[in-house]
Amino acid sequence: MRALIISVIICISHVASGQVDTVSIKDFSNDWFFFDGNKSLPLVRKSDFKGNIIQFSVDYLSYKDAFVRIQYPFDFSLFVNNHLYGTSKGTLVVGIKELAKDKSSIALKVYANELNPYLLESGAFKIVDKEVSTLSEDVVLVNPRTKSVFNNFYIISALILLLYFVILFSYYPRAIIEYFKIDRAISARELDENLLKSRPFTGVNVSVFMFLSLLLAQLIMATVYMADIFPERSIFYPDTFLESLWSWFKLTVLIFVIIHIKFLLLTLFTGLFNLQGFLNNHFLNTIRLTLMSTALLSLIVAALYFGGFQYHHSVYLSIYKVLLIGIVPISLVIFIKLMASVSFKNLHLFSYLCGTELMPYVLILSLGIN
Numbered sequence: 001m002r003a004l005i006i007s008v009i010i011c012i013s014h015v016a017s018g019q020v021d022t023v024s025i026k027d028f029s030n031d032w033f034f035f036d037g038n039k040s041l042p043l044v045r046k047s048d049f050k051g052n053i054i055q056f057s058v059d060y061l062s063y064k065d066a067f068v069r070i071q072y073p074f075d076f077s078l079f080v081n082n083h084l085y086g087t088s089k090g091t092l093v094v095g096i097k098e099l100a101k102d103k104s105s106i107a108l109k110v111y112a113n114e115l116n117p118y119l120l121e122s123g124a125f126k127i128v129d130k131e132v133s134t135l136s137e138d139v140v141l142v143n144p145r146t147k148s149v150f151n152n153f154y155i156i157s158a159l160i161l162l163l164y165f166v167i168l169f170s171y172y173p174r175a176i177i178e179y180f181k182i183d184r185a186i187s188a189r190e191l192d193e194n195l196l197k198s199r200p201f202t203g204v205n206v207s208v209f210m211f212l213s214l215l216l217a218q219l220i221m222a223t224v225y226m227a228d229i230f231p232e233r234s235i236f237y238p239d240t241f242l243e244s245l246w247s248w249f250k251l252t253v254l255i256f257v258i259i260h261i262k263f264l265l266l267t268l269f270t271g272l273f274n275l276q277g278f279l280n281n282h283f284l285n286t287i288r289l290t291l292m293s294t295a296l297l298s299l300i301v302a303a304l305y306f307g308g309f310q311y312h313h314s315v316y317l318s319i320y321k322v323l324l325i326g327i328v329p330i331s332l333v334i335f336i337k338l339m340a341s342v343s344f345k346n347l348h349l350f351s352y353l354c355g356t357e358l359m360p361y362v363l364i365l366s367l368g369i370n
Helices: 002-016 147-171 173-179 182-186 203-227 241-272 276-305 313-324 327-341 346-369
Strands: 022-027 033-036 039-042 053-059 067-080 083-095 105-111 121-127
Touching: 053 121, 067 313, 083 313, 147 173, 147 203, 147 241, 173 203, 173 276, 203 241, 203 276, 203 313, 241 276, 241 346, 276 313, 276 327, 327 346
Parallel strands: none
Antiparallel strands: 022 121, 033 039, 033 053, 053 105, 067 083, 067 105, 067 121
């Protein structure tokens, strides 16, 4: 145990000291224009956007040694000075010198069918071999989000989670094994599990709740970042390593609080629907199923990320969608367990399930995404 902790600390120190080799020097989103009828208007708020074209200008003399990066998760076309430059999907990077050599200003237009400005990113960056401080003083850094910031965070958060899990397993091996038993998770018949269900907020259970919160927060941050969605949400795109940890902490606390609110909600509805005997079973089964599915998706994302291949944003977007609809199979398992445990009518049980699972989940998605 001591050797593992020391190894993790050394790895964290080594990763945190890494340097970046690219630096963002301009975010063009503040210079976007869109067409409203026959008029070209500045896009002050993304909610005002209409149509399927966003345009902006690049000063050739100021950025001739830089690269333009256009990121959009779906198919799009890039027009340079009203001429089609090419089509792409995901990320398109092109040097300023390649766009136009004899013009002081370059007009760029991004076209996509049903263009969503919230998913579009456009900026300029330079490739550097040394630290940012070696750049000339006239370069203003704007939103320097680099992949290495996320890379460092993802590695260190994975090491922290691994260390936490090892400590949990060393102190509560029997309980941790019980949490990951698939047959008990999907079994229609409730089995005797006094170790877990007699008191939901014992030390081992609260420790697992915290582990689940950390793991789910990391998975959300990783899938959103790698799927390249919600670029307007700075919590998913921190600029520094410390901001990454702070965002992870805030999401973890939010999830941990939601877990406790979930128990209060179940307490209310089990009393309202006269299902008090199912309270602990429902709560712990939800935690167990969520933990197992989150752990599986986290392993898949980690395997893809560290597998040596660079996968397209759509792959991680699919995983994110699976994460969102994960409530459906979990609710189905809970419903089957309910039918096997109590003698109420299906409509009565389905109403209970809507109040405890489906409606709160829709509310969370509405508040969290819209």
